[in-house]
Amino acid sequence: MRKRLNRINALDRRLVRRSASLRPTPADNALRSLSMSANHSRLWMTVAAGLFVAGDRSQRRGAVRGLAAVSLASALANGVAKPLFPRRRPPVEAVPLLRRLVKPPVSSSFPSGHAASAAAFTTALALESPGTAAVIAPLAAAVAYSRVHIGVHWPSDVVVGAALGSGVALGTRRWWAVRDDEPATLGPAKRTEPLPDGRGLLLVVNPSSGTDDGGELATRLRERLPAAHILELDGDLDLDAELDRRVRRGDIAALGVLGGDGTVSTVAEAAVRHSLPLAVFAGGTLNHFARDVGVEDAATTLAALNSGRLMLVDTARVRLDDEEERTFVNTASLGGYPDFVRLRERWERRIGKWPAAGFAMLAVLFRAQPLHATIDGERCALWMLFLGNGAYHPADQIPMSRPRLHDGVLDVRYLRADLRFSRTRLIFATFTGTLDRSATYVHRRVGRMDVQVDGAQVSLATDGEVNHEARRLTFASQPAALAVFREPLPEDAE
Structure with a gap:
């Protein structure tokens, strides 16, 4: 030496x-x-x-x-x-x-x-x-x-x-996975009648989504799709009812949406309900679904409208108290997770997704109350519950990306609150990259899941929107339920 x-x-x-x-x-x-x-x-x-x-x-x-x-x-x-x-x-x-x-x-x-x-x-x-x-x-x-x-x-x-x-x-x-910015692989390709100039397209425009760029894109789409029916949202409009009314007229061959993930989710639900293809134009702040599908660039969707090329993707559905049903295309969450989502999305454009997620988790864990529930027949107490439409990666860290949208699975993750020092153990595991070895972290991939909450109804967040409450929730994957306009890529499923 x-x-x-x-x-x-x-x-x-x-x-x-x-x-x-x-x-x-x-x-x-x-x-x-x-x-x-x-x-x-x-x-x-x-x-x-x-x-x-x-x-x-x-x-x-x-x-x-x-x-x-x-x-x-x-x-x-x-x-x-x-x-x-x-x-x-x-x-x-x-x-x-x-x-x-x-x-x-x-x-x-x-x-x-x-x-x-x-x-x-x-x-x-x-x-x-x-x-x-x-x-x-x-x-x-x-x-x-x-x-x-x-x-x-x-x-x-x-x-x-x-x-x-x-x-x-x-x-x-x-402890901070590198996000894959490549689009997810999608399901089988299909063809439909091309929609030149947007003929037969009902395009929903949410002017309050995203940044000022959305207004410029809306103007450009009106120019590129002069034959499309344009539905601009305002605060008093019941979008579900209006979509149903217009589709029943019989002159709508496809739905389109310019907005964020919440607006995309609502229009996607109508597209699945009426078996219509969906044209997605990224007009929100984060545009998770558009990014994963590979249509962040409006030119990609416009080209697919002109060629009539479609790709099938999975959606997920939740039944609330055996009554109302809702579709989501990205995520659903219970417990402290809706607060976590709000905080993370508020901060992530400034400091990045992982740091924002880490600080949001700290903020939520310090003030959250345990949620007592029965998950698929197993009683537990948890801090927050996450369900993803499709398998999110990485499996042992905070989810960062979604490489596939055609597996027919729900990505389920929850943080247990019924173990000693669970808050401290979760924080330590998150910041040391050892969540996969922590008993406080549960990760499953399933096709269906039942959740029965003890006590009063709790808030459910779907695709970033916190607007539902329920005690009993049944989640299920809907494989290849939605057809989106996009040209196929070599890595997509056959």
Whole structure:
């Protein structure tokens, strides 16, 4: 071991001498300024802020993951590794005077905290947005090398620091899954009569959904679909009744919707009820269903309308107190989960889905009351119950994506409240990525499930809308119940 360390030290000294022998250039001042800008991770916080303000969804997720990785890597490098492995920094005279810092650091040289933070941020960003990380990587490499160039670290300090930072960033996947932005695989393809110019299409437009872009898209759709029947929602309209009335006239061949997941769910229910295909245009804030089906771009749906190409997807249904029935296309939830959904969706566009979900879970668990219920004949107390239309991934973490929409299953997850220290155990398991090994977390995939709640009726949230109450609920998957306009992809089911 000592011989190996001596060889590393000798190599470090040779590399530092070689760096010091480089002739002076304007790069000297640039590298010194760059190195100082990375003090206390200020550089990476600035880059993250820029990505968060001007970046797309994957870049914003990468910025949040990057800052989380930087925090952990910096804490390990500076708070743990440096005290455990003290090492003298290169002598002041090892580099020319022009390069030196006015106040060089006096802490342990091993490992480089700057290199750890640079590698952590870039690697974490690469998990979410590889193209953006490729642009940032030269900056991170320059920060890491600058620590040798200005004489405050040995090269091996930088190499180990970078390895530590990259390892920490890769480790974040254990408790924060990387979302797959690819659309889900759908069921078999079908054909119907093409609807050129929207002829025979009843398009429901929700002007209050999403952002201002929805108004621009509505205008564009009116231009591209001049023959379509347009139904614009207002506060007094009973949408279910109006859809039934218009479909019964006999001139409607398909339904369309421009709105968020709640509006999509309502129109999808009418499409299933009347055996009509559905054209989805993403007009909400999050657009989970449109994203999973692969129709976030309006051009995709417009092309399918002109070709008459359809894909079959699963829906799910819930019967409330053996009376009313509702369809949902994404998720349903009980207990504290409706509050969790509201908080997560309020925060996730700002800080990313996993951090928003983690903080929302903390907020809900601290104030939630246990819900006593019987699930498929088994009595239990729970904090919250989640049911997904289709199998969500990952199975052992907070659900992030839905890779398939044609399996005929409900993804059931609930958090038990009838075990000792269940709140503490759930929080620990969530933030350490060990939910799959926690007795407080139950995960099943079923085709049907019965829930009987003790006491008064409880709120049910479906597709982000909290507008139902019941004591007895029967959930069931409806395989291939909905036909959506979309061209088939190679990975879709045959």
